Structure formats: C-alpha cells, structure tokens
Amino acid sequence: MRTAIATVSLSGSLTEKLTAAARAGFDGVEIFENDLLASPLSPEEIRARCADLGLTIDLYQPMRDIEAVPADEFERNLRRARHKFELMRRLGADTVLVCSSVHPLAEDDDALAAAQLHGLADLAQDFGIRVAYEALAWGRHVSTYDHAWRIVEAADHPALGTCLDSFHILARGSDPKGIEDIPGEKIFFLQLADAPLMAMDVLQWSRHYRCFPGQGGFDLAGLVRHVRAAGYQGPLSLEVFNDVFRQAEAGPTAVDAHRSLLMLQEAAGLAALPEPVVPTGVAFTELVTPDAEPVAALLGALGFARTARHRSKPVDLWRQGEARVLVNTGPAARRDGTQLAAIGLESPDPAGAARRAEALLAPVLPRRRAPQDVALDAVAAPDGTELFFCATDRPELPSWTDDFRPVPHAEPARHLQRVDHLALTQPWHQFDEAALFHRTVLGLPARESVDVADPYGLFRSRPVSNADGSVRIALSVGPAPTDDAARAQHIALTTDDVVAAARAFRAAGGRLLAVPANYHDDLAARFEFADGELETYRELGILYDRDADGVFRHCYTETVGRVFFEIVQRDGGYRGYGAQNAPVRLAAQHGRRPVG
C-alpha cells in the first residue's frame, strides 16, 4: 500500500521534513497547517518541491469546529473554508480533514451536523476537493468512528467521506470490527498512530505520547485488516504527535517511521518481507580503542588470551571459552576512548538476515576489506553499533575467523564461558526505535521497560532476547539528551562460579567495582545465607538477587573508556538482569573515574 506521514510527526522546517520523508521512502505527506504557515515557500513552491521529491500531498487539515454550530458561525466557517480550498488548489492537495467539533456552542444534533457538512462538501466539490470527516476521541458530541460515519452517511454527498484514525478509535476502546460495515470508497483516509497503554487524559495522551506502529500497545495490524476488508484503497498515513520526535533529527525519525509501516504491512498480511533470521548466539564483540593497553590488561586479568590477529587489519582476537572479543586499534578507533563498536551475531543464515535488515531500512555498511578477507554482512543499529551476521567455524559457510591468524599464546582460563548479555545505552531520541529495530529486524522480542534510579536521574532499561537467552541485549536510555556523550556500554560474561572468577580476576591484578557495606547489610536483612557466604560477597563486591526461579550473582570490573565488564552467575531459571542492584552499581560508578 502507499505510505504517507504527517509533517507534524517530524522535526525541523517544512522542507527538512519533506526531504526526510522522501529519503525514508514515503510516497506522500499530510501537511500540517502550522508547517505551511511558518514556511517561506509559497504553496506553488511547496507543491513543486514535493513533486521533485516524488511526494504527493495526500491531506491538509486547516479547519476545526466546522459543524453543528450556529448559522452565523457556520457562515464564517464557509468563508474560511473558501480561503483554504483556494490554498489547497495552489498546493495540489485534494483531501481536507475535518475533525469533529469541540466548539463550546456545538449542538448535539446529527441532522444539523450532516446538513452543514453537506454544505461544506458542496463548496469543496467546486474546488475538486474531498472532505474527510473524523471523530476526535474528545469531540464534543461526536467521539466515535461509527457516529462520524452515521453523520457522513446521512449527509450523503459524493465529496464527503470519513477519515479513520487508529488513535481515536483504539484509545476509546471502540471495537474496530464495525469498520467493515463502512463502504470502502467512503473511507477517504486512514491515519495511524500507536501509543503506550497509559491511564491518562486522552487529549494529553494523544498530543504528547503517540508513537509509531509497533512501539505502543495498540493492535494496529488488526485495525488495518478491518480497514482493508472494508475495501479502503488509500494510503497508510502516520500522524504521530510525540514530544521526543519533535526534538529528534528528522532523517532518522522518518526511517524509523517508514520501517514501522513496513512491519505493520507484514503483520497485517499486506506485504511480504524476507523472513526473520533469529540469531543464535554472540559470535564476538568488537572494542575499538585508541590504546589497546588498558583493554588488554583487563581482558588478561579476566582470563582471556590473545589467540589470533587479523591478517589485514590491526585487530586482535581475545578468547575464553565461547566468548570472543576483538580489540581494534585501526582507523575506526574514535577519539573518545574505548567503546563497543560492533557485535557479531551468530546467524543460521547470514545473507538472509542481511536481506531482511536491508528490506527494513537498516543502513547496510560498506564492506571495507582486503581482497582475501571473508565477506561479512553488516548493518548499523539505530545507536550506530555495527551488527555483523556471522557464521563461526561452520563447514558450509565461510567463517569470519578465517581472517585471523593464530599467534603464540598461553591457554586462556576457564572461568568464563560466553557472553551472557550486552548492555547498550541508547541515544535519548532513539529508545523506542531501538526496541522496534531489535524486535523486527533481528527477531529479538522486547520485555517490559523498567525504571532504574541513577543518582542524577532515572534510567529506563528494556531487554531484548531470543527464546533460549543465548542472545540478550539490555537497551537503556539515560535521563536526558545531555548524557548521550557519556553513554556506558557493558559486556556481561557467564561463569559457573562467580566467587572463583572474581578471585582469579583480582589475583591477576584486576580491580572490581567496590560495593558499599550498607548494600550487603541490606542483603542480610532480605535473605538468609550459609555461614560465610555473605562475607565472601562483601569481600569481593559481589551483588545478589533472587526470584522465584533462581539466583543471580554478579560483579563489575572497572570502566575503560565507555566500556566495562560484568561477571554473572545464573542458577536455576533466573532470567533477569539484577535490575534491583543497578542503582547501587550506578552510584558506585559515579564515585569513580574511568581509566583508559
């Protein structure tokens, strides 16, 4: 189906918005009146700009409080409408949105509403314009889609139809099945927005918290199926009022938006995309660093051994058990210290995974490699992390490890087995996008967000993972955009004996994050421990959590650049991440400066 987006969903000047929408692949736009009023371009120039960009102007909404009003008020409305229809003719827009009246003088009189809408449609018809009447969830007398449709039906004018808006329908809990009773050709337009399920005033909810399909709690695929079953042929158009999107860069927001519509069409059975290929493990993580020394010291103390070196790039492979860390000191190393730049995801079908990612608008990364290097499929996640779809030592596929030549090395230790999870702090404006990206592009469903108190603001954290937990990523977002620069990343590694692993790390010269004694005193109040057990945790700075399924023990290394490591031991079926302990960890980290 054709796709469109309302300019109010993006930030910037009108031309910035149009450019972003076109680049992201939208077919059309709804122009929000304030964007036009504030633009130095004339309507004709806007029309030409859209044409150059390959965008149609699918909707304009310059009027409110049109119908069911006193006669003199309606006369003024018609006068205003005539001006606006002139403008739309210059703009080349042929559908006007009219929302149900919230005018204090509006009467609860469907016949009057129908008669006045008929009058408006008469005028519109003279300009070749269609009027799409929509029920606002907080309309004074008309607040449901079926009520709006009854008025349109009664008015019975060829230039009058209805506009459906998923937010207004689903926020009120209306059953969208009744949409199938509306003739498809009388559904002039479909506006889509999702929203997190919130118990709050519906107008505030609508104006500030809408989000793109798949980022909230509404069943938009179900709604779209009903609209298609009714015979609707128009575009799927996003109208999303969101305080965060208003501030974010228009380009990435438009891509996020268009991806959400691709996903929605797949979910509603309207489009086929390459099948998801769910990763089955973490093949490697790659740290880029301007100075390998502090990272090497940390990996060495953790028991990793430098086992191989890339044959054409300054990249070392460190290994312990199934955990592999690449340390890259090449030109990719940015100035702001050590960071986690790439993740290798073990994939049953690397090429298929990349095809799906590309179809869902993930930026495909250029393959910078020497002629003999293995071709790797890689895309960028919303936070810029490079994701490689890999095969590791599987005979039927080329292995990324073929690019590495063994170097003489001591045996790695056996304390740590594999990556338990990766924790990545996201840019402030892209948290919802990140969750949708990981779910739809990578096939990693998201769990619920949790709030975590940092000494300087609230963090939100949301884990995504595959079914068996062999790929787990904890996405989090800091309290405000200013913290973007200090975004922390960490790599959690599994052990079957956290005490032994911690002791070995210390014995090798590693420094664990110091945990306050008050924390362990509190553990004594909350849980019962075997003799000496708590004293060991206290000595080593091991944190503890327990739920109905099992026990979680973990400790943290010092931070190098933006990166630190966590050693975790899961016993029983514990599936969490120790979120309860995160405030203590964050406070302890604020008390220390990173090294390296």
Add this chain to the structure above:
Amino acid sequence: MRTAIATVSLSGSLTEKLTAAARAGFDGVEIFENDLLASPLSPEEIRARCADLGLTIDLYQPMRDIEAVPADEFERNLRRARHKFELMRRLGADTVLVCSSVHPLAEDDDALAAAQLHGLADLAQDFGIRVAYEALAWGRHVSTYDHAWRIVEAADHPALGTCLDSFHILARGSDPKGIEDIPGEKIFFLQLADAPLMAMDVLQWSRHYRCFPGQGGFDLAGLVRHVRAAGYQGPLSLEVFNDVFRQAEAGPTAVDAHRSLLMLQEAAGLAALPEPVVPTGVAFTELVTPDAEPVAALLGALGFARTARHRSKPVDLWRQGEARVLVNTGPAARRDGTQLAAIGLESPDPAGAARRAEALLAPVLPRRRAPQDVALDAVAAPDGTELFFCATDRPELPSWTDDFRPVPHAEPARHLQRVDHLALTQPWHQFDEAALFHRTVLGLPARESVDVADPYGLFRSRPVSNADGSVRIALSVGPAPTDDAARAQHIALTTDDVVAAARAFRAAGGRLLAVPANYHDDLAARFEFADGELETYRELGILYDRDADGVFRHCYTETVGRVFFEIVQRDGGYRGYGAQNAPVRLAAQHGRRPVG
C-alpha cells in the same frame, strides 16, 4: 515549624544531598533507603555527617508490605525489621515509615493489620523507635488516611502512630478536615508534596510528577492548617518524586524546596515574612555586551537616544518615553554575546522588596559600586538575571538615575512608550522554580502555561504579571536541556501605532523579522480587515491576534546575541502575548542567524 526534606527529592550522592539540604536551611532529612545502600559511608559516619551539618534524621523508610499478610510472611518481615531497627539505632533515626501494604497476599482484614502493626511496634519500642503508618493512595486495602488512622487507633500502641502525606490524601480527593479528629500526638509525621492537577494513573503521577508546595494545584496551606489544628508538633517534610529534580543540581533544588516551605508557612499563617512589595513598573533593562555597536544600531533605529552615561562604569543609558535600556560593556559582559543581564523593577519600597527577597532565600547580590554611587538593592532570579529594586526620580528616595550624567543627544523618537513585557527563556530544570519565585518573592502571580510548537520541539510558556499589567514577564522553557545554551530573551515595547513604529524603524535602517506570506494568507481566512490593512501588515511583517477583549499587533527585530526586541500595540483589553503567532516567529528565527 521545623523543616525537613527526603533525600529522594534531590540529585546526587547522599553526602551531596545532605550538604545541599543543610545549606538551604533545612533542619532535618528523611533518608531514602537506596541513598543509604549506595553510600560508601557507614551509618555511624552518616549520623556524624548529619550532626556536623546541623541536620537531624527525622525518618527512615526501609520496609514495605509489612501488614495484613500471612503469618510466615509477617515473621520474615519482623526479621527484616530487626535488621533495620539495628541500622536505625546506628544511624540515630527514631521514626520508621511503614506504607500500607500492596502485597498480593495482603488480606482485607483491619484486625489482622492492627495486630501485626502492634507486633511491629512492640519490636520497635525495644529499639526506642516509633512506627508511622501511612496510607498509600494505591494501597491494596488501605488507601485513605482515615482508614490508616482507624487501624492505628485499633492497634493502640504507644510506639505506633500515623504518617500523613499530602499527595496521597489530596490525589484521592479525600477531605483533609477529618485530620482534626486525629489526636496530634498520634500524628507522628507529615510529608508534603504538591502536584499539577493531572488526569492520570495515580502511581505514575506520584512517582514522576510531584512538585514542591505552591508549584502544583493542591491546597497545601489548608491541609497544613488542619494538621496544626489537630495538634501536630513535628516537622514539615518534603517528599517529592520528580523526574526533573532527579537531574537538576541539588543545591538550587534544595533552595527552591526550602523557599516553598517558607511560603507554605506564610500561607498557612504559621510564620510571618516581610510583606510582599509588588513592583509597579520596569525602571530599566540592562544589556551586557562585548560590543556595543550592534545594540546601539538597533536601539537607534528603534528611536532610542543615548541620553546619559554612568559616572563610574562603562554603561550607557538609552531612552525613549518611559522605556530605558542600559548598555553595559563592562567586565560583567560575558563572552557569549549580548544578553539581558538585569532588570530594574520600579518598587514602592525597594528596601522592603529586598528584605522579602532575602527572607525567601534569593541570593543578594554584592553591591559593586564606587563610593559616590547610589546604593541599589539587588537579588538574583533563578535564571541568574539580576533584579534591582529601584526608585526612579522620586524625591523621597535616592534615584538610580543619579549615577548617570547626561550626554549631548538628539531627542528620542516618540514611537515607543514603555516596556510591555520581558520574555526570558529559563534553564530547563528551573521552570517551576521560576514561576514560584516570581509569584512569592516579587508578588507577580502566574497565569496558566501554554505549549508553543517550535520546529525543533515544544516550548512551554508561562506569563507572570502584576494586577495592572505594568510589569509582565513571560517565562518560557525550551524542549530539552541541550537548548539551554541558546536561551533567547526579548524586550517587548509598547507603541500606539505599530505601523508607524515599524516604518520608522525600517526607515532608520532597522531590519524586521520576515514573516511568511502564508501566515498573512491565513489571517485573511480568519479575520476581516479594512481595505489595505492586511497588505500593510504583510509588507512590514506585522503579526495579528484578536480575542474577545481586543486586538494585538506586533513585529520583531533581528536578534543581537541572545536578545531581540518586539514592538507591540495593544488595543481594547487584549491581555495575551500573541502565543498563537509564536510558532511562526520561532520558525522564522530558526531560519536566520543572529548578528552581533
């Protein structure tokens, strides 16, 4: 009355919070458990730090879900309580808060709740601790203060009393009059928080949107009067969960908090402060600039004349009608360009105004002056703007103008009469504080906030003014902390003929902000104009608004540094600020770079 604040209301480490609370003048603190757990200080060290700072520890709240639970659960609770009472003994805290249970197994059984609270109080008594039981608004079975009190009364234990929390009482719409039926000595504690009136889930409302008294919509003075009438002798203690305060600097937040309690005591008739002295006009505005040329050119084109110069500082006085602008090129001029650094408020009693400001914790500015200069009373507003309380040419008081010596000058024009309003963008974390400051310290009540769409995010704007509108300040806040650096300020000047004033400005070489033609096309749709009127507005870039009371016409100069001017003509009783036009103005300004 004694004052206290919960550490959760402030940002930072525990010791940063304690220091900020003590500096702001609080007598005590409630220590939030997570702050203690995350602190490297032992309980004894925290106790000593508080003693050094002159703070008592008035409350600790380490326990949840204590009462009305199955017997084995209660046994575990008592075990945990014993640990926590030990800790409180080390800490020197003698009151523990127990909130009504939200445990899924809690029973709706007041007798059981009373019996278990009695058991807890028995244990507490052994440690010299009092238990204060509070109804959470979302408590599973106990959610109102009178219900909590009935259980306390039934338990009948000397170490058990109730804690009242204004949020939980007023958010549910309970009538606080019934508080007077509780014996004062059984009210062990009083927690205060205000909140904006919002229709949303009460738990989310409580955890994220609480604010300091006077910044929300609750009648806290009325509640405090009832609590005092009951005979309560304990502290007034702020417990405010707020996402913004969590990020803001602790020092200013603590001052804002303590000011709110001073105001609350005045409003409740519990404390006398120096009387408010409402300013009666704007005596001057002062621009500091590293280069006077662009400002001088702008003032000259506006029709101001440079009439005098300060006798000991590099400050020029520019004048037209009753509007006076000081241009200061002295050492106060900061590097980041021209800005509005000070406002002279015409005051009936400058010394009295300063006394009130000082009593309400406004930083009193040092009087940097030469021996012969007039002594001026000045304080800093939350955004750093210097506020001078002035007398202008009143025989009974020294006039600030006595410091200025006339210089030869041409007559100023007569287009502009006086300052209509000043518009100051506030730091992101201090918007609510600014409104409370202007209301309480300066006696300028605030009107409702309005949202204004900027191309890159939503602004909130909130005007404060005196009764006759001779002092009007529009406070606004940008969409995110990152915009703090670009905070715009403007000075609006009144004219009785905006067209003549705009033409004269242009003729003198001034440049007005260009307004898009689309805006004026829209005016034609919305209003009817006399022949040629709209064309004049279009030519000059004049914006227009009309309401039931009158008409508002205004236009904008280019921006110099952070400052621009507005020329406004008010006709009839129009009292607004043309907020409807602000998005157009903001978009036009984004399209231009400031000069100077």
